[in-house]
Amino acid sequence: MSALLARVPRRTVLPAVAGIVLLVVAADAIGRLGLAGAAWPTVTDVVDYLTSPTAQTLLGRALAATGTAAAIGFVAGGLGALALALLGALLPAAGPGLDRLAAVVHAVPLIALAPLLVTTVGREGTSTVIAALAAGFAVFVAATSALASTARAGRDVFAVLGASRLSTVLRLQLPAGLPTIVDGLTLAAPAAVLGAVIGEWFGARRGLGVLLVSAMQNVQIPLLWSAALSAAALSLAAYVLLVALRGWVTRRFT
Amino acid sequence: MTLAEESERIVRARAAAPVRRPAPRTGGVVRRVVSRYWTIAVLLVGWQLWASLNGYNRIVVPQPGEVVADVVGNSGAYLPDLLATLGMSAAGLLTGMAAGVALAVAVWTSPLVSGMTTPIALIMRSVPVVAMIPVLARVFGYGWQTVLVITTIVSFFPAFVFVAARLRDAPRSTSDVFAVLGASRVTVLRRLLLPHAVPGLLVAFRLTAPSAVLAAMLAEYLMGGRGLGVLFAQSVSFYQPERAWGTALVATVVSVACFVGARAVERRGLARMT
Amino acid sequence: MSQPAIALQSVVKEFPLRRGTAVRALDRFDLQIADGEFVAVLGPSGCGKSTVLRLVAGLDTPSEGTVTIEGARPADLVRGHRLGVAFQEHALLPWASARANVELPWKVAGRPVDTARVDELLELVGLTGFADARPRQLSGGMRQRVAIARALALTPDVLLLDEPFGALDAVTRRRMNLELARIWAEERITTLLVTHDVDEAVLLADRVVVMTGRPGRVRHTESIDFPRPRRTEVTRDPAFHEIVDRLTRLLDESDEPGHSDAAA
Ligand SMILES: Nc1ncnc2c1ncn2[C@@H]1O[C@H](COP(=O)(O)OP(=O)(O)OP(=O)(O)O)[C@@H](O)[C@H]1O
Ligand SMILES: [Mg+2]
Numbered sequence: 161m162s163a164l165l166a167r168v169p170r171r172t173v174l175p176a177v178a179g180i181v182l183l184v185v186a187a188d189a190i191g192r193l194g195l196a197g198a199a200w201p202t203v204t205d206v207v208d209y210l211t212s213p214t215a216q217t218l219l220g221r222a223l224a225a226t227g228t229a230a231a232i233g234f235v236a237g238g239l240g241a242l243a244l245a246l247l248g249a250l251l252p253a254a255g256p257g258l259d260r261l262a263a264v265v266h267a268v269p270l271i272a273l274a275p276l277l278v279t280t281v282g283r284e285g286t287s288t289v290i291a292a293l294a295a296g297f298a299v300f301v302a303a304t305s306a307l308a309s310t311a312r313a314g315r316d317v318f319a320v321l322g323a324s325r326l327s328t329v330l331r332l333q334l335p336a337g338l339p340t341i342v343d344g345l346t347l348a349a350p351a352a353v354l355g356a357v358i359g360e361w362f363g364a365r366r367g368l369g370v371l372l373v374s375a376m377q378n379v380q381i382p383l384l385w386s387a388a389l390s391a392a393a394l395s396l397a398a399y400v401l402l403v404a405l406r407g408w409v410t411r412r413f414t
Numbered sequence: 415m416t417l418a419e420e421s422e423r424i425v426r427a428r429a430a431a432p433v434r435r436p437a438p439r440t441g442g443v444v445r446r447v448v449s450r451y452w453t454i455a456v457l458l459v460g461w462q463l464w465a466s467l468n469g470y471n472r473i474v475v476p477q478p479g480e481v482v483a484d485v486v487g488n489s490g491a492y493l494p495d496l497l498a499t500l501g502m503s504a505a506g507l508l509t510g511m512a513a514g515v516a517l518a519v520a521v522w523t524s525p526l527v528s529g530m531t532t533p534i535a536l537i538m539r540s541v542p543v544v545a546m547i548p549v550l551a552r553v554f555g556y557g558w559q560t561v562l563v564i565t566t567i568v569s570f571f572p573a574f575v576f577v578a579a580r581l582r583d584a585p586r587s588t589s590d591v592f593a594v595l596g597a598s599r600v601t602v603l604r605r606l607l608l609p610h611a612v613p614g615l616l617v618a619f620r621l622t623a624p625s626a627v628l629a630a631m632l633a634e635y636l637m638g639g640r641g642l643g644v645l646f647a648q649s650v651s652f653y654q655p656e657r658a659w660g661t662a663l664v665a666t667v668v669s670v671a672c673f674v675g676a677r678a679v680e681r682r683g684l685a686r687m688t
Numbered sequence: 689m690s691q692p693a694i695a696l697q698s699v700v701k702e703f704p705l706r707r708g709t710a711v712r713a714l715d716r717f718d719l720q721i722a723d724g725e726f727v728a729v730l731g732p733s734g735c736g737k738s739t740v741l742r743l744v745a746g747l748d749t750p751s752e753g754t755v756t757i758e759g760a761r762p763a764d765l766v767r768g769h770r771l772g773v774a775f776q777e778h779a780l781l782p783w784a785s786a787r788a789n790v791e792l793p794w795k796v797a798g799r800p801v802d803t804a805r806v807d808e809l810l811e812l813v814g815l816t817g818f819a820d821a822r823p824r825q826l827s828g829g830m831r832q833r834v835a836i837a838r839a840l841a842l843t844p845d846v847l848l849l850d851e852p853f854g855a856l857d858a859v860t861r862r863r864m865n866l867e868l869a870r871i872w873a874e875e876r877i878t879t880l881l882v883t884h885d886v887d888e889a890v891l892l893a894d895r896v897v898v899m900t901g902r903p904g905r906v907r908h909t910e911s912i913d914f915p916r917p918r919r920t921e922v923t924r925d926p927a928f929h930e931i932v933d934r935l936t937r938l939l940d941e942s943d944e945p946g947h948s949d950a951a952a
Contacts, residue, residue: 179532257451266624267673269662271642276662350542361636384548392541
């Protein structure tokens, strides 16, 4: 968050802080007054729970599991998507089919993939694969549009120089498209976290998704909210990390 | 860059549709169809081969034919749940997009509202909303209300961001014409800014429609009640693999259809408004 | 000259830049336009022509000096819906038909649309057959004609035109000039036209004001006495070319270093 706030002009900070304070106070008030029923805890309930050692080991282990699945999914999905996008750029005949595939795979509801994944990669692998698919789609869309949008003039220069398709892609389209691809990565990181959490709903043994569902079923309200906050924090952290990376790439390559 | 611009940039990046590539120059219809759909065909053939070569029995991996037969033959078993899911998604889309437009207009009206809601909107963007279904299920109860709430939240953010952005970037010369004609703020909003924002709303619709359906199914899957998600959960626990895979197939077709439909609506709308 | 319809008195306009610096776009600029007079303002790019027009339109306020229309502030005329304006960009609503675009001023003013007047305007600009077409189905020149019909809709007291034909090719532009001359001869509305096309200014205006480079001031004023309605024959009159040549030379001098951006 601080990476983001650092760039905000001062006059917008005050209302922004006011907005966030208001949000926390409102959340606490709803809990205290019981406006949303017993399932809405006060902020102190959640903070108390979060600071207890048992909660910390439990959440820590879940965070590690989900974080690992998301990270592996992010890297694998990102690399796979990049490879597919490059393939599409190298073999124009394959391109439209790959676009369709990406659109369809993205539109396939995760729930429909579950039976397929549970039988192929098992209950534990499902969450990683869904994370990879979610991240991969974001990267694929960004990469195809980045590779396709290289300025015409640049490509004509390469064509006149008699460059092969491979060298045009590697020496021109890829470097020129890098900022857009990194944009895709900033979207892919939170998408991978979300994919990992949802993937855990289909029978994983460990992870934030598992905690969320079991706390929901057993009405463990502070645990439920703590797990939800952890998932949100993980997603935000992934995003901030990638924004920082994007800043570095922008400075380095443009 | 302010927070608002940052979140807007992100959502805009996500709005980028897959690139339309020029079709290969040579060849006729067959070639075009093959070049577009070869991946789908490969998927289907792969499924069939995988199921028969491994000699899986039908409990583990049913064959494509069996699944299609169940969907076509027992469509009565799917229809009520399909309609329930579609109804919830449509209702959530409507309320969520309406709320997004309303907040965008509120933000346009007052810089204070804008300053206070922007960080909240950014936080909402970073929260994996769909992963919060268990929390919402506890707060709003197991039932259709929660499905509606989740589809509404999912539909809200893109509509808010895109409409808010369009309200801010009306062409300057047109705004000047309205100013010189002595238009009130309400008139500017009604006759210039809201129509100008329609393309933004259409993009939001294309982005949101499949997500709303997906969120509805996940919520149903976790909570029970009615809908395709429930049908799926039940057929898994009662060992009805054709039904489970059939539900997956129906869900896929519905979702792809929503995407294609929303894209068509967007194209037609854009043609009308620009 | 009785009370002028439009009066700018020693107007200064500065635009703030970063860190306290400012550009001075206009420097003690004086201009008076009589009732029913057509004045064209000529000047090199960036000299502040559009700024003059925006001040008269009430879109900006002067840093020093006063701008009055019929003795009142521009904002008062705006509130009474008594100004008409057309810019270089047609600024039409892309989702509305030509007719609906011409009807806009009535709707903005909250008055019932005068359908007969809309028909008359569409005929005046030669677009009767295109009433239901939307802007992107029209050519550039047709769009600009719709914009002018819209500017004339409420029979405004003052018509403001900022390079209304600036985006058109030379041939279309000349045709549109002649058409505007015809339309104006029928309506005779006090008009301020901003342009950098000398032919256009001389063909249309009763008086041409040439500005210096930035900061803009009045450098020269030229009365144009060709009888109205002016048709294409005017442009073949040697006197026309003599005036155009003289004004062009003045413009070229305004553009020389010392007057222009090169010094800044
Ligand atoms: N809103 C603004 N902010 C800062 N500077 C401005 C603004 N509007 C105009 N200027 C400056 O004022 C000067 C005059 O601008 P103006 O648009 O009036 O020129 P112009 O004569 O209409 O030029 P052109 O023929 O190119 O349209 C320019 O130097 C411009 O940079
Ligand atoms: Mg100008």
